[in-house]
Amino acid sequence: MNLTEIEKFTEERERLNKLVLEEFADLEIKRFFGLDSQVYRDDVLPQKTKEMLGLVASLVLRCDDCIKYHLLQCHEIGVSDAELEEIISVGLIVGGSITIPHIRKAVDFWKNLKK
């Protein structure tokens, strides 16, 4: 994956979110998407911590798209390499070797984000 692939990921995600929300979703789906944004907002816990929570949850549930999205957010909000290592260590120990293929892709994605 190179920088162009990061852009491709973001564009495809936006295209499909728009399709779901504007041409498909009923009120319940829209409200859920609203809640999904709200829970990561700065509050008692800073957004940075919440993005870390979202990332580790996505890793142990093994969802590549969710991992990539939270990596983008973590990168933007200033999570460091060393912090990411420790988040991934926790996810790996909790979730086991079955998470390794997702960790491989996550690290590759992160390295491209840092370029």
Next chain:
Amino acid sequence: MNLTEIEKFTEERERLNKLVLEEFADLEIKRFFGLDSQVYRDDVLPQKTKEMLGLVASLVLRCDDCIKYHLLQCHEIGVSDAELEEIISVGLIVGGSITIPHIRKAVDFWKNLKK
């Protein structure tokens, strides 16, 4: 995904099912595939309801191929857009935001099926 991709999905699925059943499967695997067809047949519950059950189960278990297959069946048997919205709402609430990447692809696939 465009119409050609729907055809590609169906062809690849058929090629591999044939490979599994004709060149690999033992009696247990074959019997399981048989059961897998039977449980969706019209009976006390109509096939339409059963395809909906198969779809929501595939969504919360987050299997794109299974979702696509049941969307094909739902489309053929006349599930409406409004019905699909409600099935997906249930799956999203039960399974959480981790199902969203699968919902995005499902809606895209469905929109192409309707063309």
Next chain:
Amino acid sequence: MNLTEIEKFTEERERLNKLVLEEFADLEIKRFFGLDSQVYRDDVLPQKTKEMLGLVASLVLRCDDCIKYHLLQCHEIGVSDAELEEIISVGLIVGGSITIPHIRKAVDFWKNLKK
């Protein structure tokens, strides 16, 4: 499990829901609980179908409490024994033998509900 245990299940569920909603939940959690009620309401799909969807989703995700709750709802709304058999058949085929311990408890719970 006997009738008293059904009552115990319902009472404990209500006690804890009250604890969560009145003494713990923030706005996001409350809104999620609201959505969780809304998606099963009569709409384009009848509530009966939606409870079946909730049941099969709970079965393949292997959550005994969720299964029991949807069995209670299915019972109240008039799902028949024969319909339940077919819902469970779909769940068993999709989810495999790992769902059997949950099916055993579900059938026991259902038989007690019918008494």
Next chain:
Amino acid sequence: MNLTEIEKFTEERERLNKLVLEEFADLEIKRFFGLDSQVYRDDVLPQKTKEMLGLVASLVLRCDDCIKYHLLQCHEIGVSDAELEEIISVGLIVGGSITIPHIRKAVDFWKNLKK
């Protein structure tokens, strides 16, 4: 858990299997239960290996009842302590620390089986 609890586990399992098969199951459920017995029978792979496969699958999917059942079978067919250690090591590494509560109960159950 003591020896009496092993008996209780076996009796409850048998009572509920009987309930499911004699008073509930349709043809598909019965056929699935049949297949579920067949796949562990001595064939190209010995039953002992197949029970090990069933055990590790149950462990990574984190189903206590399934783990106990396969431990009973493993015990009966002569799996040694040292072999069990290695099966559990594989399951722990694949499935991560989330399997540890199940491993704790599995070891306790096994120690009681050996008494």
Next chain:
Amino acid sequence: MNLTEIEKFTEERERLNKLVLEEFADLEIKRFFGLDSQVYRDDVLPQKTKEMLGLVASLVLRCDDCIKYHLLQCHEIGVSDAELEEIISVGLIVGGSITIPHIRKAVDFWKNLKK
């Protein structure tokens, strides 16, 4: 659950950990248990953040024992009610309504811890 049940949880956990480590585990299992302690230690990320990560991972993977253990750690290290609410909100949105039975028990356990 009352205070005595918290003690019972802790004692049973310790008894079984001892059984696993002293009378069962091979080198790989012991090393894994070692790693499992290390990843939560104060480092670039403070232990408090890591316990939060462990908690949300346990919640979305729906393991009551793991949730209880991380709640104990979170309580000891000073996680506040408001912080816990937000961790649980993230877990609920990511993992969906299937996590609710675990959230009910978690809140009950937490309330008893605070007594």
Next chain:
Amino acid sequence: MNLTEIEKFTEERERLNKLVLEEFADLEIKRFFGLDSQVYRDDVLPQKTKEMLGLVASLVLRCDDCIKYHLLQCHEIGVSDAELEEIISVGLIVGGSITIPHIRKAVDFWKNLKK
């Protein structure tokens, strides 16, 4: 998938493992990768049995990359077609029809390995 795709899988896996281990991993991640190799080594259980355990665990957890890796190992260590059939039968019965898309790809990969 053809022979070239097997090579591509192996190369990409090695490139990313190198990236993770040399440019990202902390001590805990490195130790976990070490343990992950050790548990499959010849010991009381032969490596062949352990690779079978790893394969069935990967199948029921539905991780294509892990399945492919263990198929490569199984192929190298001499697992026969008939043995593979029985491993996959167990995985299919335990894990249900949701594993079928992974079985399709596994059989395709295996057939190419045998060429």
